[in-house]
Amino acid sequence: MRYYFAPMEGITGYLFRNAHHTFFPHIDKYFTPFLSPNQSRKFHTREERDILPENNAGILLVPQLLTNRAEAFLWAADKLSDLGYQEINLNLGCPSATVVSKGKGAGFLAQPERLEAFLDQIFSGTDLRISIKTRVGLETPEEFSRLLEIFNRFPLEELIVHPRVQKDFYRKPVHMECLQEAVEKSKNPICYNGDLFRIQDIECLKDHFSSISAVMLGRGLLANPGLVEMASGHEVFTKQTLRNFHDLLFEGYRSQLFGDRSVLFKMKELWFYLGALFSDSAKCQKAIRKAEQLSSYEAAVRVLFETKELSFSEELPFACGDFPLHSFY
Numbered sequence: 001m002r003y004y005f006a007p008m009e010g011i012t013g014y015l016f017r018n019a020h021h022t023f024f025p026h027i028d029k030y031f032t033p034f035l036s037p038n039q040s041r042k043f044h045t046r047e048e049r050d051i052l053p054e055n056n057a058g059i060l061l062v063p064q065l066l067t068n069r070a071e072a073f074l075w076a077a078d079k080l081s082d083l084g085y086q087e088i089n090l091n092l093g094c095p096s097a098t099v100v101s102k103g104k105g106a107g108f109l110a111q112p113e114r115l116e117a118f119l120d121q122i123f124s125g126t127d128l129r130i131s132i133k134t135r136v137g138l139e140t141p142e143e144f145s146r147l148l149e150i151f152n153r154f155p156l157e158e159l160i161v162h163p164r165v166q167k168d169f170y171r172k173p174v175h176m177e178c179l180q181e182a183v184e185k186s187k188n189p190i191c192y193n194g195d196l197f198r199i200q201d202i203e204c205l206k207d208h209f210s211s212i213s214a215v216m217l218g219r220g221l222l223a224n225p226g227l228v229e230m231a232s233g234h235e236v237f238t239k240q241t242l243r244n245f246h247d248l249l250f251e252g253y254r255s256q257l258f259g260d261r262s263v264l265f266k267m268k269e270l271w272f273y274l275g276a277l278f279s280d281s282a283k284c285q286k287a288i289r290k291a292e293q294l295s296s297y298e299a300a301v302r303v304l305f306e307t308k309e310l311s312f313s314e315e316l317p318f319a320c321g322d323f324p325l326h327s328f329y
């Protein structure tokens with residue numbers, strides 16, 4: 001099984017990827033959060049920094065593009081090719097209202113003819129390998145069959161399926177019947193993404209879909225940065241490893257971000273996911289959430305690491321449904 005780290009806007013930027021890769025080196029591919037090539041034919045400074053090869057040394061990175069304009073995609077493809085990238089990912093999954101209303105991300109799925117014409121243009125316009133990360137529709141999972149027919153016309157590097165529709169956002173149950181359909185009918189290799197939070201979720205997926213050879217994990221890896229090491233039989237990491245990961249990330253944000261508030265925001269967002277790794281730690285986590293200065297933040301984190309232990313519980317880390325495959329068959 002190959003394991004990919006999902007792109008997560010605002011979280012999995014290059015500082016995060018580097019810190020993660022330093023201490024948890026068994027991810028097969030990282031994806032950048034989406035880059036939005038626009039009419040000005042320029043990446044934003046933040047985007048540019050995220051894809052610079054020197055900021056991603058030793059990491060297999062696939063840049064992700066969010067656009068519905070073939071000329072913008074092809075401009076970005078050229079630029080990425082010049083930087084040495086050989087694969088690009090197209091985002092057909094972003095559910096945010098502002099993106100969808102412009103017909104991008106999951107919004108593009110509602111215009112199958114336009115999408116097909118766009119794919120025709122980009123596949124004939126670049127030699128780079130192209131993968132797609134998609135939801136299964138905008139409104140209903142019934143839309144997926146038609147989309148799959150379209151994807152089958154093109155030689156994708158892989159089709160990464162997050163089997164929710166746009167309206168489901170990230171909480172509603174995933175539509176495993178769409179994954180089944182993808183596995184049966186796709187001419188392209190399938191990578192599964194969605195709600196893999198624990199080792200047993202990954203095992204369950206493997207048991208039911210033995211032909212799937214790649215999975216992409218997002219929130220599961222934020223909640224347990226060593227989940228892939230554990231699932232692929234590597235040594236279980238120690239509290240010290242997690243501490244080192246945290247410290248490297250914290251240092252990175254301190255040196256790159258403007259203002260303590262931005263650093264605190266980023267670190268608190270991380271703890272929203274990571275907190276569940278420590279048993280009996282509600283009080284410590286509250287102290288982290290309440291910290292308004294870097295010094296009080298550091299003190300709260302120190303207490304947590306010194307007094308609490310890691311627990312790889314079978315409980316789900318967030319308020320979301322059980323992984324549906326456990327009851328699918």
Ligand SMILES: Cc1cc2nc3c(=O)[nH]c(=O)nc-3n(C[C@H](O)[C@H](O)[C@H](O)COP(=O)(O)O)c2cc1C
Nearest residue numbers: 006007008009033034091162194195196217218219
């Ligand atoms: C905060 C956040 C940011 C995200 N940003 C992106 C993004 O930039 N590109 C993308 O394709 N998906 C993005 N996603 C979706 C994830 O890549 C992934 O598909 C989703 O979280 C489901 O996988 P999971 O259940 O393993 O987390 C984002 C999700 C979250 C929660």
